[in-house]
Amino acid sequence: MSGPSLYSFADVDSLAQQLRQYVLNSQNAAVSRHGNFRMAVSGGSLPNTLAKALLTKGDGSSEDTPLFSKWEIFFADERAVPLDHPDSNYRLIKDELLDKIPSALGSPTVHTIDAERVKTGSADELADLYQEDLKRSFAAKDSIKVPTFDLILLGVGPDGHTCSLFPGHPQLREKDAWVVGITDSPKPPPKRITLTLPVVAQAVNIAFVATGGGKQDILRKIFDTEEGSSLPSGLVNVEAGEKVSWFADNAATEGVSFPKRSSL
Numbered sequence: 001m002s003g004p005s006l007y008s009f010a011d012v013d014s015l016a017q018q019l020r021q022y023v024l025n026s027q028n029a030a031v032s033r034h035g036n037f038r039m040a041v042s043g044g045s046l047p048n049t050l051a052k053a054l055l056t057k058g059d060g061s062s063e064d065t066p067l068f069s070k071w072e073i074f075f076a077d078e079r080a081v082p083l084d085h086p087d088s089n090y091r092l093i094k095d096e097l098l099d100k101i102p103s104a105l106g107s108p109t110v111h112t113i114d115a116e117r118v119k120t121g122s123a124d125e126l127a128d129l130y131q132e133d134l135k136r137s138f139a140a141k142d143s144i145k146v147p148t149f150d151l152i153l154l155g156v157g158p159d160g161h162t163c164s165l166f167p168g169h170p171q172l173r174e175k176d177a178w179v180v181g182i183t184d185s186p187k188p189p190p191k192r193i194t195l196t197l198p199v200v201a202q203a204v205n206i207a208f209v210a211t212g213g214g215k216q217d218i219l220r221k222i223f224d225t226e227e228g229s230s231l232p233s234g235l236v237n238v239e240a241g242e243k244v245s246w247f248a249d250n251a252a253t254e255g256v257s258f259p260k261r262s263s264l
């Protein structure tokens with residue numbers, strides 16, 4: 001299997017334009033395969049860039065139209081806070097994207113962390129509840145070992161973390177569970193749930209979005225050093241290979257030697 005693609009664009013607006021095309025290609029392929037589009041998103045700066053990509057007016061063609069009523073949105077990771085809390089990834093995507101979708105485009109089904117248990121449940125209990133939700137969505141008819149998302153959209157942290165999979169944490173080695181809890185995330189808040197690496201690597205397509213000069217050091221490490229391939233985001237590159245696309249801007253990829261592409 002060949003490796004990931006690294007796309008580098010002049011600015012966030014041109015990145016968003018290409019991200020739109022990539023997400024809608026993935027949507028169209030998924031809808032013709034099985035009638036809906038099951039995708040997972042992370043927090044951080046990603047929801048803002050995704051909203052930029054999806055809320056712009058397209059060219060009006062059917063290929064370029066988001067079919068939101070066919071979307072099932074899951075969380076690649078979520079913070080264990082109420083859904084209206086400022087740290088909630090659900091709240092973030094709601095404020096950035098969901099609340100701004102014109103009603104004519106329909107609305108996605110969103111799979112949140114368990115709102116009843118989020119305050120009192122342990123991270124493990126919340127992870128188990130989320131995994132049950134995934135089982136209902138992905139394994140309704142068949143028993144499957146790992147769910148296959150049509151698309152997972154990820155960010156990368158300065159330490160190489162992705163989702164809430166942090167370097168050196170035991171969650172990174174999880175082989176069986178689909179979702180795990182974490183209580184000591186170095187990025188606040190500490191209590192979270194996250195998809196595991198086998199679930200991320202199984203997705204049909206996986207895209208990272210990394211913008212701004214603050215990502216330079218970590219992108220160089222991931223793409224140009226041996227050490228990078230053992231970091232959580234580097235492991236996604238290793239395990240999912242050509243299914244992985246990185247959407248970055250030139251500020252983030254400056255100094256990266258790995259070959260870059262400038263359009264899909």
Ligand SMILES: O=C(O)[C@H](O)[C@@H](O)[C@H](O)[C@H](O)COP(=O)(O)O
Nearest residue numbers: 042043044045155156157162163
């Ligand atoms: O909820 C979270 O904290 C995330 O899902 C996390 O993995 C994020 O994607 C990265 O930390 C990058 O965040 P930025 O895009 O804000 O740098």
